[in-house]
Amino acid sequence: MFQFGTEWIRADFHLHTNADKEFIYKGEQDRFVSDYIKKLKEENIKLGVITNHNKFHLNEFKGLKKKARTENITLLPGVELSVKEGANGIHCLIVFKEEDWIKGNSESINQFLDEVFKGIENRENENTRCNKDLAGTVEALNSYNKDYVILMAHIEQKSGFLEECNGGLIESLSKNSWFKDKVIAFQKGQTRDKMHQLERWMGYRLPYIEGSDCKSIEEIGKGKKSYIKIGDGSFDSVILALRDYQNRISQLENNHSHGHIKSVEMIGGKMNNQKIYLSPELNSLIGIRGSGKSSIIEAIRYCLDMMPSIADENYKTEVVKNLLESGGQVIVEIQDNHKKNYKVKRILGESSHVLNEDGEEIGVTVNSILQTPLYFGQKDLSYMENGFELDLLSKLVGKKIKFFERDLTNINDQLGNHVNQLFQLNDKLETLPDLKRSLTDIEHKIRIFEENGLNTKLSKQVNFQKDERNIENAYDRINEFKKDLKLLLNSPNLRELDELCKQESLEVPELFSNLSKEVTSVIAVKKEIQEIIGKVDSSSEQVKKYLGEIQAIIGSLEEEFAGIKRDIDIPNLNPDDFAKLKTNEDKIRKDIHQVNTQEEIKDQIESKIRSDLEERNQLLLQEFRVYNDEIEKINLNQGSLELSIEFKGNKEFFLENLKQSFKGSNINQSTYRAISENHSDFSALIVDILLDDSKVTSSLVTEAQLSRVKEIIKTNYNEQLKIRTPNKIEIKYHGKPITKHSIGQRASALVLFILSQKDNNLIMIDQPEDDLDNQIIYNEIITKVKERKPEVQFIFATHNANIPVLGDSEQVIAVSYNEKQLSAKTGSVDNKDIQQKIVDIMEGGQEAFNKRTQIYNSWKNV
Template sequence: MSKNYPKGSEWRIWDLHIHTPGTKKNDQFTGATLEEKWDNYVTSINDSDKEISVLGITDYFSIENYFKFKQLQTEGKITKQFDLVLPNIELRVLPVTGSATPINLHCIFNNEIDSEIETRFLAKLKFTNSNSSYSATKQELIRFGRDHSNNQTLDEETAYKKGVEQFVITLDSLDSIFKNDRKLRENTIIIASNKSTDGVTGIVKHQDFFINKNESQLDATRQSLYQFSDAIFSSNERDRNYFIGQSVDDEQTVIRKCGSLKPCFHGCDAHSNDKIFNPDDNRYCWIKADPTFDGLIQILYEPEERIKISDKNPILEFDKPYISNIKFKNNLNVFQDEDDLNFSHNEGIPLNQNLVTIIGGRGEGKSMLTDYVASSFIGQEHSKEGVFNKNGEVNLSYHKSNQSDDDIINFDLTEDKKAVEFIYINQGRLKTLVEKKDKQFQLANSIRKLAKLKEPEFDKELDQQILDSLQKFHELNRFFEAKDEEGNLINSIKYLESQEKAINDFISNITTSENKDKLEKYSENLRNRNNLNSKLKELNELEVSLNNSIEELNQKIRSVNGKASKISLIKLSTLKKQFDEIIAWKSELQKEIEKITVIISAVKEEFKDYKGDLTTLLNDIDKFQKNLSEIREKIASSKSKSEELTKLKKKIFFSDQEHISLIDKIKADYESQISELLKNWGEFKDVDSKEGLNLSQKAIMKNLLTDLEIEVKIDFDIEKFYGLIYHSIDGAKWRIKGNREAQKNAFEINDLDSFFNFLKNKYQDFYESDNIHSKTLKNIFFKESERKQYLKVFPILKYKGKDLNKISVGQKGTVYLKMMLATEAFSKPIIFDQPEDDLDNEFIMQNLITLFKELKQYRQVIIVTHNANLVVNADAEQVIVASNIDGELNYVSGSLENQLINSKICQILEGGEIAFEKRRRKYQQIQ
């Protein structure tokens, strides 16, 4: 049963190619005898200060020395501690190169089947020589050595070595063994040597393989060898880049040619004491895995990430703080005043520096753990309801740096919050961020803040200039539109000039000598007619008086006579002469009046345009002159205002080569805001020019910002616009007030271009319409505080050219996460609770998995998840399995290669087995 490594996959030195004394070829170990050589060898091993975790004891067609090494360990002679020792059998395979040097292949076997290797493998390897067939067992190789030397008396050791030196096999025979023994193949890693002398590249010139892409240049046999192998033995950086798909050929081409992407291993290949654990240039083979054969298998699935050839531990390449341990000193109630849920006492949950995944079923305590920890630190939110019990029974260890173990802080988690910088994204937080109301602008604003882009702001001076100009423009328009009761535009220059001409002509007309005579005679005739009319009135009154006097006298006579008729009544004929004289005089007067009236009427007709009294006309000349002067002043004022109106109209509405209108300046200001944001974005993305960032930090930021661009747009929100326009419509006069389609048809504004076209060509007509509340209309269009409700400049983040506002909420969350990580401090650990709840599965597979794989190199990433792909295909270094047994929360941890953890993933996470299979096949050619 494999030992458990609770901290998960860690970087360790694996030397899988080390020989021992008695190796069948090129034995240069010091000592007069084989026993002495072994003694010296053991001393060199024990005295080495190199921290080697796993050894691959190597020999040609033999595991004899592997068992010798294991025996020395068991006997306590080899005291240096190794986590694992594996048998490595080096084979020589046909065909040979032009120099007749066989191709070397290595078979590294699972140590758990080492007792079966002799019978299941070496006994089945066959070589035919001179019609005789031999296997690779020791006795058969001794027989072959004697036969080949034609010397049956050779001692066993010499014959054994000679047999090994001449023993070669074919690739087909080797393939047949593994095809017929599936268990053997599953417990074997086949590694091709890539040396130019005795490796695969020795078949043809080494450089041709990398430079020439012509398929015909790839030797068929060599291609078969690469496809047959699981890995490569080479420390050459060019080899490594090629076999992981980072050289002249892309991944798929390498997979097609070689069957899979392949890790490159390296060992000291010690054939002498001085080479033990001393590879060239101290470039050790670092493998990030449990020191188990299952751990070794993982490298085949992650050939780039899990193996490095370097003189120092790859974990030290980047300085990063990390949470290293969470310890529950005693059983602890999770919540205050509740005892139905407890954290169980443990000796500590050691945390990996890279990607830590916490899994478990619903209610098993996976999110409870991260929420409890996060809530103990300043500035962190948590999503669980209830009050956590913080009494110091939980201890958290925090390494401020991974470069040494000296700078460690230990926190007992209490009610007093601690100050440690890390990012905690609690469950559902990203979805909340990208689903806010007015989400397009809110998301853009969040992105702007993350990238520290300048907030778009309209020019306040321009805004005031527009408002002032419009106010004056409308005042002048109202001045020229003023009318009298007859509908005359009383301030128009045309109307005033007509008034000026009429008065001027009138004055000129009445001041001629002829007209003065007429007016003087008119006054005289008027006086004469008045006198005649007075006389006529007197005659009429006399006539009436005479008649009345006769009647009054007759009444008195009747009264006096009584019944007698003594006194005669007076007859009208008595005064006939007087009456006739009266009538005659009246007739003369009437004729004279009629004559004078004709004369007067003629004069009045001639001066009919004057409505006043003609007798005072000549006396009113000064008044008319004053009116003329006033009108001329009005004309001068109107002309000045007309010029001002023309200039204002041009200033506001019309542009030419020498002048930009205020409306075009509005548009230009928005375009300027766009330019400013794009400039800010360019500065943000110009990672190389940023001071204070080291190369690794720049690499992180570039990686996170890859495929991210912004389009800055002037967004015209048509619905909000017409929502405001509604308030400018006088519903009592215009029935379209509540009809949105009718409004759109009337205003004909449906985008930004038609908006500015309306301002230039239609705004004035609408402003002057009696169907419109003009002031409201003006403010909606020209007051920036109103306009910004529907007209905004903001950045739209694009991922691979795709508009972020046109993708799903989950996809937005993923890209938002990339932005957030790119703009936060580079070394902060990040804890992310169930990202799959916020992010699309497609993006998890295509984007987030890759992101986490890259990100974990530079900072610790801890995720709570129920998504198998985030655990398996992101190649989590550590998996913590949460469980709840009768209210007791427990946590066990280990690596993906740990069989217990592996089985838990498949049990707990839906699609776990599929995820493992997908990972296994990721870099392999599918048959």
């Protein structure tokens, strides 16, 4: 019990047993203890107070307690005492601290009862009142110098505090210091209006608890239920919970539904074969500096594959290596939001492996099990580089923007392809003047041949060569078309259609039958495409034969062509050059035609680029709105922080990247800044240069600088398009920008920022107090942690007592280290051993703690 620290359990504060005169048990007497504990277990009651009427039976209590302990059930000794108060007396449930009142086979409870019932007969009757009023009863109890508390029984029923006492008496009693000190709860407060009236009379509120007031085993657990949050099966733990009732007492069952780490186990290294169990709520790793707190935090981070931040990354990596050592392994057991259990294992230097409850590897990431876990190591909270605010918010909303990153990559690739097409097209268009000049030169040379009559003599060879080129071109185009058809045939969409036609519906079978017919008709096109490919292939082979035939004819005419060339004897004219010139003339004319054709599609490419840019901006706006929604939630959830966001507002980031991208362009600082202010990002700059004739940029730079900028963009546009201007987030803490606060105040703001999130299963922070002051920890951080911990698992490594003590840490892990081994002892703040560890580690030992307490008490009027 309490392996995971403090936990919610069902409690019954009003139990009677066989020793009570009013209790009826019809079974075998030697079976009573077993039957009684069995019923408690069936009702899931893990804490009970034995409160028989005006009576305490030591042997029976010891027998019940011994048996209960075997079932992880805690029983406390008590008595239901009828005191002389009000109209008919009132029933009080007195709970005794066992260590004080019971010593082995002797006890002081009956001695007290003998005192208050002195001279009164038949005291075991439930309506028999003792000879003391409430004040006298407390005075008698206090005379023993032993600890106890009083719970007012069934306050609205006969002999109940509210039923028997009028408003004046309640006001009078509740003003007494002894009443406030010892009366700490009311049982069976049922009526809301009466409870409000009771609180008005008293001037303060006490918790309402439940108890079955059972008169038989069958009645155990009857009526309303009561739950208590404790971390130790002791009187002190129960009383602490009753005094902190706002956080530790409930009439509703509290089940943790959020994902969380259940345990961390080390195999090998400095924590070999040690397993640490964690609470779903607040876990505090405590220890002196250098004790190994950070090592455990970093081992968890490492196993869950959560990357360390830039701040002190090398140190954090070395910490893990030092803890695990070669071959060391971390095993983290996790429960997800659906109460399914998993194990994450990681050997030092290897990848993480996620296993299901059957020990099978399932190939998922930790983020699919734990919802947006967050980690902040030492120095992370004081890391304030440009854009840290957006990085932090991105951690918090990680999964909500993940698909934006994928879509943005696709759009950037698409935009880059279209820009590449435009550059290629522009390059070709730039060749047009050269092509025309080359054509003019060739035509001039051909005219010389024609003027000498050689065109007639050589025309047959030239015509055959032209025919050969045309047939060859037809062969190439047919084969390119065949490739396109094969790509269409292998389309993944066509493959998926094969699966779609097999789908059936339980709800609308007829509709899906018709769907299958249509899908099948589309799939039939696949066969038609295959047939077309066959026809095209056949034509390709035929054209190949034609090419071979004309090449054979040209080969048979080689001697004829050679004879014609030998008969030509004109100085400075080589007959072979004429054929080459005609071939080049034909080729250049085709190139010019192709360039002229591409000139017509330039507008289409430019339109696609503008469309890509608009799609990109719309996607960035959608992402911006996700951030903005989160910021509005943060602003609503607390009053210390105020966040704002500006779309593409981080101009400093854009400015720095401009400087890096355009090195060597001789642009000065002020001009870079002007470019960053007049363009939202690199994509806007590139579009201005490429599509808008540098309308904006040309007014900012010289002609020589613009020329250099164009060259650099042409070389680096793909990388530049991927650089985005981040959104700018400003965080104000108590009305002042966070960057203008001290390190401690900035860190405080960031911790509040982190704690204000609603979608994180796990938040790990290593020693936040290094950058915080105690007042801020108590006034703001602890308050927020206590509010959030029922729905978020926190793991803090700390050497500040405020976090585990004032945060009411459900699990405390006290860490100690020698040169060879790191050890961890766990327990809640209710646990005496852990309390001593906190005093020793965080307060400098008991003597220092006592001395400070003494001094602080002397300052109570300060």
